[in-house]
Amino acid sequence: MNIPAKSPASKTFLLISAFFFCFLCLGFACCQYVASILSGRNDPISLQRAVRLQPLNAEYRYRLGISDSLLNPEAAARSFRAAVSLNPYRADYWLALARDYDLLGNTEAQDSALRNALKAGPTDPAVAWNAANVYFSSGNIEATLALCRQMLTDTGPAFGHTLPFCWRVAPDVDLFISKLMPPQTDAYESFLNLLVSKQETDGAAKAWAQLVSLGNPIMRPRVFEYVNYLLTKKRPDSAMQVWQQAAPLTGLSGYRPSRDNLVVNGDFSLPVLKAGFDWVYQKNSRVVLALDPAQHYAGNRSLSLSFDDAQIEDAGIHQFVFVRPNHTYKFSANFKAQRIEGAGGIRFALEDAYTGTPLFATDNLTDTANWKQTSGVFSIGPETNLLVLRLQRLPAGDVIKGKLWIDGVHLTEQPQQQP
Numbered sequence: 001m002n003i004p005a006k007s008p009a010s011k012t013f014l015l016i017s018a019f020f021f022c023f024l025c026l027g028f029a030c031c032q033y034v035a036s037i038l039s040g041r042n043d044p045i046s047l048q049r050a051v052r053l054q055p056l057n058a059e060y061r062y063r064l065g066i067s068d069s070l071l072n073p074e075a076a077a078r079s080f081r082a083a084v085s086l087n088p089y090r091a092d093y094w095l096a097l098a099r100d101y102d103l104l105g106n107t108e109a110q111d112s113a114l115r116n117a118l119k120a121g122p123t124d125p126a127v128a129w130n131a132a133n134v135y136f137s138s139g140n141i142e143a144t145l146a147l148c149r150q151m152l153t154d155t156g157p158a159f160g161h162t163l164p165f166c167w168r169v170a171p172d173v174d175l176f177i178s179k180l181m182p183p184q185t186d187a188y189e190s191f192l193n194l195l196v197s198k199q200e201t202d203g204a205a206k207a208w209a210q211l212v213s214l215g216n217p218i219m220r221p222r223v224f225e226y227v228n229y230l231l232t233k234k235r236p237d238s239a240m241q242v243w244q245q246a247a248p249l250t251g252l253s254g255y256r257p258s259r260d261n262l263v264v265n266g267d268f269s270l271p272v273l274k275a276g277f278d279w280v281y282q283k284n285s286r287v288v289l290a291l292d293p294a295q296h297y298a299g300n301r302s303l304s305l306s307f308d309d310a311q312i313e314d315a316g317i318h319q320f321v322f323v324r325p326n327h328t329y330k331f332s333a334n335f336k337a338q339r340i341e342g343a344g345g346i347r348f349a350l351e352d353a354y355t356g357t358p359l360f361a362t363d364n365l366t367d368t369a370n371w372k373q374t375s376g377v378f379s380i381g382p383e384t385n386l387l388v389l390r391l392q393r394l395p396a397g398d399v400i401k402g403k404l405w406i407d408g409v410h411l412t413e414q415p416q417q418q419p
Contacts, residue, residue: 298408
């Protein structure tokens with residue numbers, strides 16, 4: 001658009017107006033630039049100058065409040081109130097104001113600020129997390145738990161932080177199960193892991209029951225960890241119950257003991273789990289363990305053990321076996337041995353898993369070209385309910401060489417004799 005300037009006075013007025021407008025724009029830009037530099041220093045004096053240069057900038061007010069929050073919470077509250085009045089849609093401004101009200105002991109104003117923060121970021125997990133922490137620090141457990149319920153519905157990466165925090169708020173398993181936990185398998189797996197880490201044995205049993213009731217596949221490592229925990233807590237009956245319940249949910253149905261054989265995977269037809277009630281072994285450079293399909297007796301392969309000048313107490317493989325006290329059991333196993341050298345030899349041994357009391361041992365497994373069976377019957381007392389089955393070196397620690405195959409390992413409960 002062209003503005004005609006016919007007289008010299010009109011031309012002068014337009015030039016002066018344009019110059020004045022450019023001066024204002026330049027001044028405004030300079031103020032913004034200087035305020036930006038000052039605000040970046042983050043010290044109270046620089047931030048105060050930035051606020052004076054740009055009084056309508058909510059961010060500078062917020063930063064000034066942060067710098068004052070510890071030494072002068074009243075001044076910080078004024079800055080935060082100015083920030084939220086200029087921009088009420090920033091949840092972090094409201095959260096900062098709520099924290100400051102907490103320092104000032106103004107519970108009513110704090111609650112109002114937190115509600116506004118949640119309105120500004122209703123779906124932001126970070127806002128809920130920060131609001132929950134403010135509520136918790138101020139002692140408002142009811143409001144904290146309400147946010148915990150909201151946060152626990154998200155089982156994403158933040159769940160690993162949310163769950164321990166909520167447990168600190170209310171360490172009550174029944175409350176978690178009835179009101180806080182989402183009915184999701186991964187959530188209950190994490191909850192179980194938390195309870196085990198806290199040594200909450202009874203609570204972990206409740207969490208496990210809920211996990212099983214969902215009927216969904218369960219991660220095997222969680223089961224192995226929980227079973228091992230129960231065994232260390234001397235609760236083998238609970239450990240076996242967990243093992244049985246987990247089998248169909250983890251694809252481990254073939255690893256359940258039966259009345260016909262209490263030894264799991266006794267013919268080595270299944271992969272060795274190295275956990276739970278299956279075979280467990282520790283690597284030893286002098287003892288090589290392998291599943292050998294070329295040699296077998298009961299199944300389609302056997303376990304081979306090669307000893308190379310090994311100084312050992314046992315072969316490094318064992319299995320926990322759950323039994324009933326005051327009962328009699330029969331053990332049997334098949335073996336082949338080749339060029340076994342060294343004093344004594346290797347034998348099967350069954351002991352009380354907790355006391356180490358010997359209960360049964362076979363003869364040494366000596367050289368034999370053909371498969372041979374070793375067996376025996378033994379009784380256990382009223383205090384024993386968990387055995388450990390292992391291949392024992394006798395004398396312990398002496399050097400041994402050669403190769404051994406084992407297959408068809410069985411343990412069965414014998415009928416009770418009538419008086």
